[in-house]
Amino acid sequence: MEKSVLGVEKRKSVAVPEPAIRRMPSYLTLLRQLRNDGLEYISAPRLAVHLDIDPTQVVKDLAYTGATGRPRIGYVVADLIEILEEFLGFNRKHEAFIIGVGFLGSALIQYQGFREAGMKIVAAFDTDKKKIGTDIAGVPVFDLAKFRDLAGRLHITIGIITTPAASAQQIADLMVGWGIKAIWNFAPVSLKVPSHVIVQNTHIYSNLAVILNKLEQLKKAE
Amino acid sequence: MEKSVLGVEKRKSVAVPEPAIRRMPSYLTLLRQLRNDGLEYISAPRLAVHLDIDPTQVVKDLAYTGATGRPRIGYVVADLIEILEEFLGFNRKHEAFIIGVGFLGSALIQYQGFREAGMKIVAAFDTDKKKIGTDIAGVPVFDLAKFRDLAGRLHITIGIITTPAASAQQIADLMVGWGIKAIWNFAPVSLKVPSHVIVQNTHIYSNLAVILNKLEQLKKAE
DNA sequence: ATTTAATAAAGAAAAATATCTTTATTAAAT
DNA sequence: ATTTAATAAAGATATTTTTCTTTATTAAAT
Numbered sequence: 001m002e003k004s005v006l007g008v009e010k011r012k013s014v015a016v017p018e019p020a021i022r023r024m025p026s027y028l029t030l031l032r033q034l035r036n037d038g039l040e041y042i043s044a045p046r047l048a049v050h051l052d053i054d055p056t057q058v059v060k061d062l063a064y065t066g067a068t069g070r071p072r073i074g075y076v077v078a079d080l081i082e083i084l085e086e087f088l089g090f091n092r093k094h095e096a097f098i099i100g101v102g103f104l105g106s107a108l109i110q111y112q113g114f115r116e117a118g119m120k121i122v123a124a125f126d127t128d129k130k131k132i133g134t135d136i137a138g139v140p141v142f143d144l145a146k147f148r149d150l151a152g153r154l155h156i157t158i159g160i161i162t163t164p165a166a167s168a169q170q171i172a173d174l175m176v177g178w179g180i181k182a183i184w185n186f187a188p189v190s191l192k193v194p195s196h197v198i199v200q201n202t203h204i205y206s207n208l209a210v211i212l213n214k215l216e217q218l219k220k221a222e
Numbered sequence: 223m224e225k226s227v228l229g230v231e232k233r234k235s236v237a238v239p240e241p242a243i244r245r246m247p248s249y250l251t252l253l254r255q256l257r258n259d260g261l262e263y264i265s266a267p268r269l270a271v272h273l274d275i276d277p278t279q280v281v282k283d284l285a286y287t288g289a290t291g292r293p294r295i296g297y298v299v300a301d302l303i304e305i306l307e308e309f310l311g312f313n314r315k316h317e318a319f320i321i322g323v324g325f326l327g328s329a330l331i332q333y334q335g336f337r338e339a340g341m342k343i344v345a346a347f348d349t350d351k352k353k354i355g356t357d358i359a360g361v362p363v364f365d366l367a368k369f370r371d372l373a374g375r376l377h378i379t380i381g382i383i384t385t386p387a388a389s390a391q392q393i394a395d396l397m398v399g400w401g402i403k404a405i406w407n408f409a410p411v412s413l414k415v416p417s418h419v420i421v422q423n424t425h426i427y428s429n430l431a432v433i434l435n436k437l438e439q440l441k442k443a444e
Numbered sequence: 445a446t447t448t449a450a451t452a453a454a455g456a457a458a459a460a461t462a463t464c465t466t467t468a469t470t471a472a473a474t
Numbered sequence: 475a476t477t478t479a480a481t482a483a484a485g486a487t488a489t490t491t492t493t494c495t496t497t498a499t500t501a502a503a504t
Contacts, residue, residue: 019461021435025427029387029410043481051412054463059482071481072471089434107329113410117430157437165251181440182433188251188335190273198436200429205247207424208339211404212311213243214420215379218403241491265451276493281452293451294501447504457494464487474477 016064021088023061025117026051028084035077043074090117095156097180099171100163101126101141104186108162110137122156148174157181165189172199238286243310245283247339248273250306257299265296312339317378319402321393322385323348323363326408330384332359344378372400379403387411394421 030050034042044062048055062075065087069075085091094117098105101124108114109121125144126132132143159180161171168187175183182198185191191199252272256264266284270277284297287309291297307313316339320327323346330336331343347366348354354365381402383393390409397405404420407413413421 015439016435017461018432021431022425022428025410025425025431026412029427030412033387045481052414055481056464056483057462060462060484063483069482070471071469071483072479074481088431089438090431094434103329103332107325110325111426113426114430117427117434119430158433165255182437184429184433188247190248190252192274196440198433198440200433200436202424202426202429203244203247204333204335204424205251205339206244207406207422208336208341209243209247209310210240211380211406211420211422212316212339213238214422215404216311217237218418218420239491267451277451278453278494279492282454282492285453291452292501293453293499294449296451445504448502450499450501452499453497455494455496457492459492460490462487462489464485466485467483469480469482471480472478474475 020061020064023051023053023057024065024084024088027058027061028081028088028090031077031081031084035081039077041074042077042080044069046074088117092118094119094158095122096120096158096160096184097123097125097156097175098139098160098162099125099144099175100161100167100187101128101131101136102162102164105160105162106136108160108186109139119158121160147178154178154180158184160184160186161191162186242283242286245273245275245279246287246306246310249280249283250303250310250312253299253303253306257303261299263296264299264302266291268296310339314340316341316380317344318342318380318382318406319345319347319378319397320361320382320384321347321366321397322383322389322409323350323353323358324384324386327382327384328358330382330408331361341380343382369400370396376400376402380406382406382408383413384408 027047030047031042044058045055048058062069062080065083067075067080067083096119098109098121101109105124109124114120121139124136124139124141125147126141127144131141134141157180159175159178159182161168161183163171165187168185168189169191172183172185172191172193176193176197180197182200183191183193185199185201186204188203188205193199249269252269253264266280267277270280273280284291284302287305289297289302289305318341320331320343323331327346331346336342343361346358346361346363347369348363349366353363356363379402381397381400381404383390383405385393387409390407390411391413394405394407394413394415398415398419402419404422405413405415407421407423408426410425410427415421
């Protein structure tokens with residue numbers, strides 16, 4: 001934990017390890033399920049068995065959220081859910097734009113699960129005349145060309161890119177110009193953006209590469 | 223590097239770090255683009271700038287594939303592409319089943335990009351009568367019920383799960399029974415499978431959690 | 445031919461992450 | 475009331491991954 005000269009914790013010290021953040025939604029999903037099953041308390045070791053991870057890791061991850069459990073009992077399921085939702089921001093509203101209304105884009109627009117995380121896609125953009133003017137699950141599809149020179153800053157913070165790889169960078173530039181603060185990129189490219197803009201990549205090929213590599217190792221081990 | 227009693231390297235020693243595997247498709251995508259732009263040679267430092275990662279990391283990642291470059295010149299783009307494709311298995315054929323023909327399932331079935339990686343979804347399964355009997359982009363949708371007791375082992379190695387979370391585990395059990403070797407799970411649950419079966423999770427919430435967390439940190443830093 | 449600068453490659457160090465160990469707590473059993 | 479066993483929490487260790495450093499190579503410039 002980094003300390004400043006005066007001994008006061010720096011803001012940076014709030015940072016929670018990314019792997020821990022990535023695990024938290026799994027805890028939340030499992031806990032919601034356990035709550036629906038009527039469970040009141042759950043211990044870290046039991047959560048660990050469910051999720052097949054190290055028990056102490058569960059304790060540490062949960063400690064980051066400020067949750068405290070009681071020995072011999074564990075955590076109060078309902079409380080832990082609330083704490084996690086609050087910590088992850090899943091109980092707040094997050095509005096997003098999506099650019100690229102292909103198969104993946106449509107799927108994300110229609111994905112009901114985002115509601116569980118407070119995220120709402122409020123508008124979609126594309127260059128395809130056939131798609132412009134339609135709406136997908138209530139989300140209107142606009143002509144990207146008309147929004148190129150969008151004046152003024154928007155209150156939308158998240159931009160989702162589901163365009164082909166070739167146009168992803170220029171879309172990212174556009175989003176930066178719009179004042180988007182975080183870009184969720186599904187196109188298989190690395191985007192160049194100013195340092196104050198967050199980029200989160202979801203590269204489908206990376207996952208596939210890991211699968212194929214493990215399969216290959218399995219073959220070799222035979 | 224683990225050694226056996228006799229000092230001979232164990233098979234396990236072939237293992238390449240997963241983070242390196244995850245980065246490799248990015249190299250491949252970029253290299254294909256550079257090749258299309260007519261570039262013949264590329265050095266690791268230049269690749270590093272493109273991808274915004276450490277130059278030595280690029281060298282090390284590429285070294286895992288067996289690729290060798292020349293000082294002052296770099297790597298031969300065309301050769302490197304081939305080496306990476308071979309290493310990742312993207313130049314071989316990988317057939318897969320998908321279970322769950324919702325928005326995400328349909329999107330994956332229609333996703334042309336999988337061809338770039340040699341993966342082909344050959345059949346889809348669902349329990350929805352409306353979907354059964356149809357086909358999506360040439361991929362037939364079968365009644366899952368009819369395949370429950372599929373006799374004998376299949377030559378299909380990869381099973382993709384895009385069902386709701388609630389049914390994911392039973393689908394995984396089914397796939398294990400079919401002799402599927404690797405499961406690519408998009409449902410937000412941890413699957414319990416025998417140790418010889420590979421599970422790769424693509425949890426959309428994890429990515430979202432990271433984005434929201436970074437946004438939160440950004441806010442705090444203001 | 446010699447020098448120079450860019451680079452691959454190998455090795456060392458640092459940072460991040462996960463796992464293991466110990467201690468203190470506390471509900472339940474005795 | 476006392477003991478026991480399960481557990482959270484804190485700390486230490488180990489592992490993994492990344493970054494830094496050094497060395498050797500080689501194409502291009504002199």
